[in-house]
Amino acid sequence: MTSKVDASERIPVNQPVVSEAAKQRVMQTLASGWLSGAGPVVAEFEQAFAACVGATHxxxxxxxxxxxxxxLCAAGxxxxxxxxxxxxxxxxxxxxxxxCGARPVCVDVDPRTFTIDPAAARAAISARTRAIIAVHIYGHSADMNALRELATDHQLILIEDxxxxHGARYRGRPCGGLGDxxxxxxxxxxxxxxxxxxxxxxSNPQIAARARSLGDMAHRPGQRFCHDQLGYSYRMSSLQAALGLGQLSGIEALIARKRWIAERYKRGLGSIPGLRLPHAQPGVFNVYWMVAIVVEDGFPLDRDQLRDALARDGIETRDFFQPCSQQPAYRERFGDCAESPVTADIARRGLYLPSGLALTAAQLDRVCAAIERLAGR
Ligand SMILES: Cc1ncc(COP(=O)(O)O)c(C=O)c1O
Structure with missing residues (x-):
């Protein structure tokens, strides 16, 4: 979609912001001579990030x-x-x-939070089910108490995506430290x-040890270059870890910025009929990674028309994900399966608005004003 506005006035859906602290950490690490995943910086990032999400490893x-x-491999x-x-x-x-050679079994999501519906997950359990993956979509935690109950009842591993x-919480506890x-x-x-x-x-030491070994080619303990198992070369470099550490020191400000963006959209768009704005369940601290809205029948344009009209105005958005169960890469392996009604509906109606950390109040006002105009107000 071509835009009629000048490049300098375009509003991207996301724009990275790299703090001075993060740049300094990268420069210090470069100077230290550590480039690979070995060395102290990756370990420091691992410990600091795990602590931030309430995990031990x-x-x-x-x-x-x-x-x-x-x-998944480390969980068996x-x-x-x-x-x-x-x-x-x-x-x-x-x-x-x-x-892993395993079969993903797709179930529908909650229409307000877009996270896995625990009742649908319960109905999908079979004798072969080993795990559930809870995806905390767009920064809103899945219903972890209901999923934990399900996992306990059926001896399943609970995995969080x-x-x-980052920084989201469920009943006061950080996401990333809630599952196994x-x-x-x-x-x-x-x-x-x-x-x-x-x-x-x-926080499970066995899972952590297996993940560490498998992610670094599964060298035999004490005998490097001997391999009893097939491992993977999945390491992070020291420069990446330095960038992460530099940002982690300012995570509270980053979270506050995301929540400010969401509040501003809620204020600007909250009274427009036909728009479903992001929701936060009681007890959930939503970090609004992206401000995701659903275009209902009461809005004068459908999602595609809204996306195209905003693009002509220089405002970039992204459509929601398409249902995974209907993707050719899934169907060619596992055959056709019934559509999940909520997923099919939000995939057709949803988009996310510019949500990057660099957004200014004036840019947010411009997005809200453009949508109000398109709503005919
Ligand atoms: C929910 C979710 N899971 C997994 C991934 C995969 O992460 P990556 O792109 O770093 O491989 C992403 C990436 O955006 C994601 O949003």
Whole structure:
């Protein structure tokens, strides 16, 4: 979609902000001579990040997807197992399950929070089910108490995909420290970003040790270059860790900024009929990684028309994920399965608004004014 506004006035959906502290950490690390994943900086980042999410161990990786894969392998997920996942998530969540040779079983999500519906998850449990992945989508925690009850009842492993939930909390406890093991992404658009990167967090020492070994080629303890198992080269570099550490020291300000952006949108758009704005369940501290809205029938334009009209005005948005169960890469392996009604509906109606940390009040006002105009007000 071409825009009629000048490039300098365009509002991107996300824009990374790198603090001076983070730049300094990278320069110090460069000067130290540590570039690879060995050395003290990665270990420091692992400990600091894990502590920040209430976990005892962190294992840094090259991406969120590899962190998910490692978390699943370390939790013992293997060929023939089934893992329950929300149909509404990025395909990476399912890909990690498929890398293990296991089958992701997609279930529908809650229409307010877009996170996995615990009742739908319960209905999908079979004799082969080994784990559930809770995805804290757009910065809102899944219903972890209900999922923990389910996992306990059926002896399942509870895994968090916390890629979008740095700093989010459920009943006072941080996401990433609520399940048996969790995976984070530090991709360029995440709250803490190392460009590319990820981390497994857990308070289970066995899972942590397995993840650490498997992510670094599974060298035999005490006998480097001897391999009893097939491992992976999933390490994070020292420069990435330095960038992450530099940002982590200012995480509270980053979270406050995201919540300020969401509040500003809620104030600007809250009274427009036909727009469903982000929600926070009682007891959930939503970090609004992205401000995700749903265009209902009461709005004069449909989602595609709204997205295109905003793009012509220089305002970038992103459509919601498409249902994972309907993706060719899923169907060619596991066959056709019924649509999840809530996922299908929000995938057709949802988009997220510019939500980057660099947004100014004037830019947010411009987005709200453009949507108000399109709403005919
Ligand atoms: C919910 C979720 N899970 C997993 C990932 C995968 O992370 P990465 O892109 O770092 O591999 C992402 C990335 O955006 C994500 O949003």
């Amino acid at each position: 962190g294992v840094a990786t090259g991406s969120g997807t590899t962190a998910l894969h490692l978390a 997920i293997a060929a023939g197992d089934e893992v329950i996942v929300p149909d509404f998530t990025i395909f990476a969540t399912l890909a990690a399950v498929m890398y 916390a890629a979008q939930a 093991v969790a995976a984070f992404s530090f991709y360029g658009n995440k709250l803490i970003s190392t460009g590319e990167g990820g981390m497994v967090t857990t």
